[in-house]
Amino acid sequence: MNWLIRSVMVTLYPRTDALPGIEDTGIDAFLVRFRRDSSLLIYLGLLLGTFVYHSTPLLTVYVPLPAFMLPAAVRERHAARILTSRVYLLRQAVFIVKLIAGLCWGADPVVRQKLGQPPIPADPGTWRST
């Protein structure tokens, strides 16, 4: 399942000359961590958004194939159209994927350096037990 989610995220945040893409920011480890950490509700939202993205190229670029089988340029055009779809729930579903991907991309030290931001240390994830 993670490769399908990864495929959407790489389309949303691709590598460019100026900035690293999400594939450069430890996305695979992030997805494993997110599966472990997330609540059922938000994970279901991620899966729903991924499903919507991959299953709708026929509606956007008129190609009867799942999005992961499209050439990169067509995939990007599909992503742009589904995120601006007139159908509110479709664009909101894929927006959740974009939101979660942004949490990974924007926390990467190289990305942050390029954006003039200091690196952020690892989150402790601990709490007071006594």
Added chain:
Amino acid sequence: MTHTAFREEPFTLDVDYVVVGSGAGGATAANALARGGGLVALVEAGPWREPEQYPHSAYGAMRDLFDDWGVGVAQGRALWPIVQASCVGGTTVINCAICVRTPADIFDQWERDHGVGGGSFRETIWKHQETLERELSAELVPSASAGRSNELAMRGANAMGYGSHVMTRYAKGCVGSGQCLQGCRSLRKQSLNLQFVPEVLAKGGHVISCAPVKKVLLDGRRAVGVTGRFRHPQTRKSGGTFTVRARKAVLVAASVTHSAPLLERSGVKNRALGTGFRAHPGTGIFGIYDDVVDMNAGATQGWASIEYRVDPGLKLETLSIPPEMVSSRLSGVGHELMTRLGDYRHMAMWALAVRAESVGTVRAGFFGKSVVKYTFDTGDMHRLRRGMGILARTHFAAGAKRIVPGVYGLPYSITADQMSLIDEGPLDPRAYLLILSHLFGGCVMGKDPERSVVDESGRVHGYEGLLVADASVIPTNLGVNPQHTIMALARTFAERLLDA
């Protein structure tokens, strides 16, 4: 003094007062009861995180501090997220600690429309607010730590000729680390996990964390305690049951989204329960400037205007957000999005919150979840659109070359000569990305038991020893940040309970 966190074994405790929720209302009420000599148990659904345990990233904030990752939404024509915390200290850990006294017209409105909040009530609330300002070191954001975004906003408002001000916040010597949303590791923000909660412990009270209350226990019409099951903060698995019995009273301060549903699940009968849900829905506009802004260098929020609070009903303020959040907030995908993100250092985000007149409901849903139903009416959409116009013009007055409105159907960015696009923008709530942060109602305060849930002392009509002490009692919107009002109300209710 004890703190009990997640445990597998059953846990029971007997105290004078149980307070459910440790945010602005709960922590303040518990503190006042403890100061008054009561034996208090403060029961909090989330874990207790010390400042050194605060997250650094937005991911960590959503995972460790936000209630259900911040993905709870108000259901209506649009799905707008509700942002609040679930941890000891509640939303005071993740907000910007903005301190604004309850405006006088609010008390008049409460008295006229709900039969509560007359002159003496107003004086009591203001007296408590004065004391709270001293106790929590409320002060103006220091100019040295304001940051460029806040300076630009002040410049823009001055150029526009409307009134605005540097914020007063419960932050002592803010150093402008830009980390309000992740919890202030610099120990400047006086969130209540650092202030009132430790004092409850010091006075012999108990704090029970990782403990979402399932039900208030009722003996007939008298509240006698609370019960629930511990929840592990990491795995979310259930642990042992807990039961805390109250000899004198139970105070519910579990937040607007949880207090009314908790009373509903507990079997409290009241026609008004869950009604009167209100909010200050807000959104942000980015300005893109020639010079570097670096909005995250400086206070997360430091500037505000209440010039338009009454007409049309708006609150304007700065709000800086990190790259992790900007990336999804900007429209576009792929190479186009990456190009836009390249402008990050030149962006300043300012926000507007609508003093909305729309009213919704908050009810108990399945699996212990709450269901909020809320849709903007046409009047509020016009307010929102007008606010977008004011904020956009303020950016241009401050020197922005373009603004990014983030509105579906509008271009990605707009120049000053395209302002008609904003002024005539869509009136469909689904076109806007709004967030609900200031929530009110669900257990509204009033004189008439048919139209309200609690009286002027926070006591649930028709029940003994059962109070509500959070924003869910507030029967109107305020048009200003509510933390100061919530705390003063909670202290008032607690002191009246001690005197009873």
